[in-house]
Amino acid sequence: MSAVPAVPAFSSPDDVATRLEAVGYLTDAATATTVYLAAVLGKPLLLEGPAGVGKTELAKAVATATQSELVRLQCYEGLDEARALYEWNYKKQLLRIQAGAGDGSGDWDAVHDDIFTEEFLLTRPLLTAIRREEPTVLLVDEVDKTDVEVEGLLLEVLSDFQVTIPEMGTITAVRRPFVVLTSNATRELSEAIKRRCLYLHLDYPDAERERAIITSRVPGIAATLADQLVRMVATLRDLELKKSPSIAESVDWAETLIALGVDDLDDDAVRRTLGVVLKHASDHARVTRELKLDRV
Amino acid sequence: MALLERHVDFVEALRRAGLPVSLAEDLDAVRALTALDLTDREAVRTAYAATVVKRPAHRQAFDTLFDLWFPAVRGGPRLGEDPEAEPDGEGGPEADAGHVVTDDGQALADFRDRLAGELEKGAQADLAALAQEAVGRFGPVRGRTPGQQTWSSYNVMSRVQPDTLIEQLLDALSRRFDDDREGVVRERALEGARRRFTALVEAEVRRLTAEERGEEHVAKHAVRPPVEQIDFLRARRVDLDAMRREIYPLARRLAARLARDHHSARRGQLDFRRTVRASVGTGGVPIVTHHRPRRPHKPELVVLCDISGSVAPFAQFTLALVFALREQFTKVRAFTFIDAVTEVSDVFRPGADLGETMTELAASARHAALWGRTSYGRALTQFVEKYPDAITPRTSLLILGDARSNYGDLGLPHLRTMVGAAKHAWLINPESKAMWDTGDSAVSAFAEVLPVVECRNLAQLSEFVHDLA
8 A cells, every 4th residue: 555646636626627627527426526536535436327428538538637647458359367367478588598598508497487477468458557656547448348356456456456466576566556347237337346436427418518528528509509419419318219319429510510600400301310310210200100200 | 434434434335335346346436436426415425426337227226325325415304495494504404394384275386386396397397406395395294203203205295296297387388388299209208307306305205314314224115126126016107017017128139148048059060161162261271160050949938827817917018028039939829818718919010110019918817717716727728629730849838927816727737838849948927936835825836837937027037938949
C-alpha cells in the first residue's frame, strides 16, 4: 500500500464535473460523485449499463481530464494471462539459445539467466499499467466477455496492484493507476470482483442532459430540433423495444438530420431516418404502429 | 455518533432486504461518506449506491430504504404553501393536523388544477412537493386517534384521481395537436409523469408511516423482492410488465452463458494440421495445440402448456424465454391446452415483438378451451391423437402446469406413452412446493411418471432452461 495514490485526484465532485465537461464529457451528479470517490478511495470503478451510454467514453474523458495515459485491455472470450498480463517472447528466446549454441560459448546458466530478462518480456496492458510511473488510467473494457479465470487474475492485480513473475520476482505498482472496468451485464460478474470495485450503473440520461450532450456533440443543431429529438427518443425508450436507442444513437440521429438538412422532425422525417436509431425489424414495425407513422 | 448508528441500522436493513453487503463494502461506504459533503443528500445516496449496491436489480429496494432512513424532510405531513399548517418540526404531526381543514371540495379542486398544470409538463414536471401535499391533505385514514394516524395512498388516488386528470389533458392535447405522432409522444410523457406522481405519493406515505411507527416496520412491508424473485402466481400487473421487460436481457445473458459453457466444455479432437502449422513459428516445437470445435448438443423441444387462468403468465414467460433461445435448440414446437390442444409454434416468429406475441397467445387460449376447465386427461388424449408424430426419440418434452386437473382424469396412460417416446420429460410447476398435493393438485401422481420441477420465478426458470439447453 506504499504506492502513490491514483491520478492526482480531483478536489471535489464538482471539480470532476467541470473538468470532465471541459474535455467534452457531460456528467450527472451521480457519475461525478462516483468518479470522485473512486479517485479518493483508490478503488477500481465498475461501470455497468446498456451499450452506447458512454461507459468507455467516461474512462477516456477521465484520462484526458487528468492528463493521464490510457492503457486499454479489451476483453474477449478466451482472453488469457499471456494477452492480459505478460508473455515471454518465445521466438526471441529460441533465437538467443540457438545463437549461443553456434559459437559454443553459452554455458547453460548464463543463457538461462539471460533469456528471462527485460529484453525478452512482452508486457501486456495490465503489467504496463502497473509499471508506468506517469499517471495512468487503466481501462478494462467489457469484463463480462472474459472467462472466470481472467476475473481471478484481475482480482489479484486490482486488490494489491502487484504482479508476480516467477523468473523476475514481484513487481509492485509505483503509482496506482485509476482503474475503470466496463460491463454490458451479459453475465453476472463474481461477487469477489464486485466487492473490490465501486459500482456505477450508467443509464440513459434524463431529457435535459441528453439535450446538452446532443447540442455539444452536434453543434449545428437548432434548439427546437434538439428538443423534438430528445422527446422522441424518450418516447422510443418507453416502448419496450428490443434495443432501446442510447446516447450514441441519438447523436447519430442528430447528425443524420443535419446532413439531410431536416429542420423539423415531422412524420416524414422520422419515417425516413428511423433506421438510424432502431436496429431490429420488429422494433421498426412496432414504432411505426405505435406512433401511427403508417398513416399517410 | 448518531450518524454511525444510522449507518449501521441502514446496512442492517439492506441486508434484511436481501442485499449482500459485506463488511468490506460497509467500511468502503463509511470511507466514502467521510470524503463527501454530508449535507448533500444525493451525494450521500450516490456514495451508498456506489459502495453497497452492486446489482441493478437491487437498486429499487435500496432507494426505498434510503428514502426511509435518510428522508429529505422530517416531521409530519406537508400541506404546501399553507403557512400555519407547516409543522414546527418538534411537535407530532397529529397535533395540528386535526385543527386545520385540509381536505374539502375547494382544496381538492384547487389541488387538482395545480397538479394538472404540473403534469402537463411531462418529463420536466416537478411533482415531489405536490405529492407530499396530496398525502398530507387527502391521505390520512379517518378516525384514528393521535399517535395512531395512518396514511393511505389509496385514499389519495381515489380523491385526486390523476387518471381522469390525464384523460382531460389528453383530450385537450388531441384538440391542440392534429399531428398524431406528436400526440403519442405527449401522451407517453403524461403517462410517465403520472407514474412518477404515484411513486412519489407511495414514497411519502411510507415516510409518514415511518415517522409514526419506525423505519423497520415500513421496511418489512414496503420492499418488493427483485423482479427475478417474484412468484409468477403472485405477481401483480406491474410485476408482470417488469418481468416481460426482463425476458430479452435474460435470454441474452442465458445465451452468452450457454455459448461460454459449450465453449469451455471438453475440447474437441486435436487439429493436427493447424497444430503443425502453428509450431513452425516456434521452431517446430508444438507449444500451442489446436483443437477442432465440438459439435454443440442441441435438443429438440416440445412444450405443452396449461394456459388456464392463473398459470397463464407462467406459460407465456416460459414460452417467450424458450423461443428467445431458439438457436440453442434444433426445433421447438409449442402447444397450449386448457382442455383442448392447439399448436402455437407459428405465433413465435423469429424477431417478432414480445408484446404482440403475448397478445396472440392469449387469443389462442380461446381455441384451447372447450369447457374452460383444465383437464389434463382430455388434453393429453387429444395430443396423442392429433400430433402422434410430435414426439421423437430426440425430443425433450416439457409440460408446463400446476398439475391441477379439477379432480378429473389425469390421462396418465397417455402421458406414459409420451414420456416413453421422448428422450427426456419434465413437468414444470409454478406452484411452490408447499402447495403441491393440496386440493386437486396431483403432483405425486404425475411424479410417478416423470420428474416434477418447481419453477416459481424467473431465476428458477432461467436456471432450468439453462440446464436444458
